[in-house]
Amino acid sequence: MAKALSHPVFARVYPRIAAFADAHGSIEHRQEMLAGVRGRVVEIGAGTGSNFRHYQPEVTQVMAVEPEPRLRALAEKAATEAPVPVEVVAGLAEELPLEDDGFDVAVCSLVLCTIADVPGALAEARRVLKPGGELRFYEHVRSERPGFRRVQQVLAPLWRLPGGGCHLTRDTERAIQEAGFTVKDIRRFYFLINGRANPASPSIIGTARPST
Numbered sequence: 001m002a003k004a005l006s007h008p009v010f011a012r013v014y015p016r017i018a019a020f021a022d023a024h025g026s027i028e029h030r031q032e033m034l035a036g037v038r039g040r041v042v043e044i045g046a047g048t049g050s051n052f053r054h055y056q057p058e059v060t061q062v063m064a065v066e067p068e069p070r071l072r073a074l075a076e077k078a079a080t081e082a083p084v085p086v087e088v089v090a091g092l093a094e095e096l097p098l099e100d101d102g103f104d105v106a107v108c109s110l111v112l113c114t115i116a117d118v119p120g121a122l123a124e125a126r127r128v129l130k131p132g133g134e135l136r137f138y139e140h141v142r143s144e145r146p147g148f149r150r151v152q153q154v155l156a157p158l159w160r161l162p163g164g165g166c167h168l169t170r171d172t173e174r175a176i177q178e179a180g181f182t183v184k185d186i187r188r189f190y191f192l193i194n195g196r197a198n199p200a201s202p203s204i205i206g207t208a209r210p211s212t
């Protein structure tokens, strides 16, 4: 499998989308996902590094993996301004360039919608987590409302290309469970922007632990 991934159009547009979403509530979602995180963290598909400034001092190191070169360059810049040590490395979620049992927390935000091989990526997250480690996630997902889900299904093929390969209809909670995690906490909500829903509004934030 190729170790890099190039989405030049998405990589140019995503920083603006991320900033817009952050200004309309995503910052609070990121903070909620990261509340209480401590120790060594691996962040999978870190994008522009939007999470970095929200890590608390209890975090001793963040290894941020990002395969897209333009986004990785922005993440490297964000790392220099982060309140905790952050190292940004190239790599794919399905083949993390990291040691076994090395991390207290694995962070996935808005990335399990895009990764090609979700079971492979979650198996890798399990591999690099220490025993007793945890997965923190903030993801947009398939709606539980049948009518809304139908709209997502219709729009999904149109969304994928400008979205850098993003899938609108993934059942990410189930994927996490099927990968051998037990979901400890989960909040399901619609992320409304200016009071309005969009196809990526159905969202989850939560914590999962490898099942014993």
Ligand SMILES: C[S@@+](CC[C@H](N)C(=O)[O-])C[C@H]1O[C@@H](n2cnc3c(N)ncnc32)[C@H](O)[C@@H]1O
Binding pocket: 005, 014, 018, 044, 045, 046, 047, 048, 049, 050, 051, 065, 066, 067, 068, 071, 091, 092, 093, 094, 108, 109, 110, 111, 114, 115, 116, 117
């Ligand atoms: C919508 S962006 C989210 C970025 C960031 N996590 C955030 O919260 O803003 C999706 C990210 O997933 C990355 N990505 C896509 N496929 C990936 C893969 N196979 N392994 C790791 N990252 C991947 C993209 O390069 C991009 O940075």
